[in-house]
Amino acid sequence: MxxxxxxxxxxxxxxxxxxxxxxxxxxxxxxxxxxxxxxxxxxxxxxxxxxxxxxxxxxxxxxxxxxxxxxxxxxxxxxxxxxxxxxxxxxxxxxxxxxxxxxxxxxxxxxxxWTQPRARLVVVVVGDEVRVGLDLRIPPRLRMGTPSLRVGGEVVEVFSPEIERSDQDQRLRTQLETLGKTTLLPLRLRLSWSGEKIPIYEAVTRGDPDIYFNARHVFTGLAVTVSRWSPR
The missing domain is CATH 1.10.8 (Helicase, Ruva Protein; domain 3)
Known part of the structure; x- marks a missing residue:
């Protein structure tokens, strides 16, 4: 390498x-x-x-x-x-x-x-619900804070436990939680995570064919927009 x-x-x-x-x-x-x-x-x-x-x-x-x-x-x-x-x-x-x-x-x-923390934001649309979850990986002896998820500028609590420094690799996952209804689309999510190293962000999205996901890296984290395809 x-x-x-x-x-x-x-x-x-x-x-x-x-x-x-x-x-x-x-x-x-x-x-x-x-x-x-x-x-x-x-x-x-x-x-x-x-x-x-x-x-x-x-x-x-x-x-x-x-x-x-x-x-x-x-x-x-x-x-x-x-x-x-x-x-x-x-x-x-x-x-x-x-x-x-x-x-x-x-x-x-x-x-x-392999020496950086990883944050995977899972966004799933099931029926009329938008659900989110987090999958975090933390290398040994690395101190990281609690991730922050904002929806439309408002902080949403999806991961509350304090992350402890460990001599072992850590993988911390949350259950999918309902964030809102599809009637509220578009929803704009922004995930940020601070600590001793800049994390690698990834978005995993799934939904019906008429649901559109736009994920992009931003300077301070990961931004995901969930919207519905509109006919032209």
Whole structure:
């Protein structure tokens, strides 16, 4: 996995232009390492990860060579720009960048799904009822808070027990609870979960053919809209 992520970072370095979401769509392993989130979320997490190592010259060189924080188009021009800032030759910056990419790959691996908590929001429409449930997975020795579910901006209690830190993997599930009637559609749900690590969110939905589910990752969690198909 490390070799794959390292290869993707090197491939990103070769691409022209700034580091952005469209570039990251080509880096499938990196996206998966950040939980399969959309490219905008993955980009923010990658930048945050690098900024956590502020002052590490090699990681800074790697990010600059990838196209972050620079307006230069080509990889060579980006290396030259960084070398001029630090009064060294471009070959030195290339060595820093190579070392920084190795470090970034290891840091990204530290954010992989098997070391991150996972939150699955289950939304099921049965007859005229909308039901929800939670399925949580927590790696060992990780401290996480209680998930928060909002419906139309109002907090709904679906998981009340306090989550205790454990030396073992934890899986915590709730029964499906009735959230409301289909007469209230559309319903807008938003799940957030804070703790020592950013969780991986997933939506599992099921309903009649005339029920439409729209699930998307947002900056602070997972948003799911339940509505009914309307004829055009």
């Amino acid at each position: 490390k070799a794959t992520i390292t290869g993707e970072l090197r491939a990103l370095r070769k691409l022209p232009g700034q580091l952005d979401e469209s570039k990251l769509t080509r880096a499938r392993a990196i996206l998966m390492a950040f939980g399969g989130a959309d490219p905008s979320v993955a980009l923010k997490r990658l930048v945050d990860l690098a900024q956590e190592q502020s002052g590490d010259r090699e990681i800074e060189a790697a990010m600059a060579s990838l196209g972050w924080g620079t307006s230069r188009e080509t990889s060579l021009d980006r290396l030259v720009e960084f070398s001029e800032i630090h009064y060294v030759d471009p070959r030195t910056v290339r060595r820093w960048s190579d070392a920084g990419i190795q470090k970034l790959a290891l840091l990204i691996l530290g954010k992989t799904p």
